[in-house]
Amino acid sequence: MSHSASSESVHVRAPGKINVYLGVGGRHDDGYHALATVFQAVSLYEDVIARPAADFSIVVRGVEDPDSVPLDDRNLAMRAAKLLAAAAEYDGGVALEIRKSVPVAGGMGGGSADAAAALVACDALWGTGFSQARLHELAARLGADVPFALHGGTAVGTGRGDQLNPALARGRFDWVLVTSDEGLSTPVVYATLDALRAEEGALADDPPLSLDVPIPVLQALRSGDPELLAESLANDLQAAAVHERPDLERTLSHGIRAGALQGIVSGSGPTVALLCSGPESAQEVQSALREAGLDPLHVHGPVPGARIIG
CATH class of the missing domain: 3.30.230.10 (Ribosomal Protein S5; domain 2)
Known part of the structure; x- marks a missing residue:
C-alpha cells in the first residue's frame, strides 16, 4: 500500500x-x-x-x-x-x-x-x-x-x-547517574538472580507470578518529597548486578558519602542512580564523584516521552 x-x-x-x-x-x-x-x-x-x-x-x-x-x-x-x-x-x-x-x-x-x-x-x-x-x-x-x-x-x-x-509524581526529582564503560547483559543479570534465589531457597515454594508496587513508593512520588522516596527505593536485581560487578557497591557507598539521600542500581545495571534532595545537592554530589575519578551526570525527572523536535 x-x-x-x-x-x-x-x-x-x-x-x-x-x-x-x-x-x-x-x-x-x-x-x-x-x-x-x-x-x-x-x-x-x-x-x-x-x-x-x-x-x-x-x-x-x-x-x-x-x-x-x-x-x-x-x-x-x-x-x-x-x-x-x-x-x-x-x-x-x-x-x-x-x-x-x-x-x-x-x-x-x-x-x-x-x-x-x-x-x-x-x-x-x-x-x-x-x-x-x-x-x-x-x-x-x-x-x-x-x-x-x-x-x-x-x-x-x-x-x-x-x-x-x-x-x-509531583514536582521534580534530581538524580546523579554514574555510568560505566562496560555494560551488563540483562539476561545474565536475571540468570544470576535466579541462581542466587535457588541457592538461598527464596521463591522456591511459591514464586509469585504477579506483583504490585508497594503503596509507600506511590505515596512518596505523589508527595514530591525526595526524602520519602529515598526510603522506598528498591531493586530486586541489584544483588545480582552487584554480584556480577562488585564495583557497583563501592559506587553506591561513595555516592551516599558524597551527600546523596540514597542510591540504587537502575534496572539490570550497571548504571547507578543516586537520589538527591534537590538541584544544588545533586551538583555537589556530582562534583565530589567527579573528583573521585568517576563520570557522573546530573539529570532530573520526570520528563515527557518520545516527541517530535522542531
Whole structure:
C-alpha cells in the first residue's frame, strides 16, 4: 500500500529511564519474570532522525565502540521501523540516524528509547497516522521498556513491565547517574538472580507470578518529597548486578558519602542512580564523584516521552 510520505526528515527525541522501584517475581513458562516496577523518564535523551529511503538502514553516532550497537535487525529501532511498515503496509524504507546519549547496556532503556523514537518518527515520515494506542500496541511487541519510552513521565509497569499505568509524581526529582564503560547483559543479570534465589531457597515454594508496587513508593512520588522516596527505593536485581560487578557497591557507598539521600542500581545495571534532595545537592554530589575519578551526570525527572523536535 502506498502512503503520502513526507520528503522531509523527522527528528524525534526520547528519554532514558531509571527504575525507582523494581520487584521481580517468579519466571513464567515463556521465560519472562513477573515484574512490578516504577519507571521514571529522566533528562538524558536519545535522538533519532528518520529520512526517506527506498530500503532500511541505520547509522549510530555518539558511541566510542561502533560494534556496541548493531546495525541490523538486532537493533530495536530497525525492528520498530520494519514492524510499523508491516503494520501500515508501507512499501518503502527509511534511513535512521541515531544520536546516542543514554549509555549502551546501562539499564536505562537506551535501545528502547531508540525504538520508541523510531516508531514516532516513521509514523510522521510515512504519514501512517497511527493512534497513540496503536503505537503503544506495537511498542509492547518490541520489549517491556519501549511503551514507557513512548509515554514518558512516571508510570507503574506490571506483567513483563509493559502493562503501564501512569503514576502521579509531583514536582521534580534530581538524580546523579554514574555510568560505566562496560555494560551488563540483562539476561545474565536475571540468570544470576535466579541462581542466587535457588541457592538461598527464596521463591522456591511459591514464586509469585504477579506483583504490585508497594503503596509507600506511590505515596512518596505523589508527595514530591525526595526524602520519602529515598526510603522506598528498591531493586530486586541489584544483588545480582552487584554480584556480577562488585564495583557497583563501592559506587553506591561513595555516592551516599558524597551527600546523596540514597542510591540504587537502575534496572539490570550497571548504571547507578543516586537520589538527591534537590538541584544544588545533586551538583555537589556530582562534583565530589567527579573528583573521585568517576563520570557522573546530573539529570532530573520526570520528563515527557518520545516527541517530535522542531
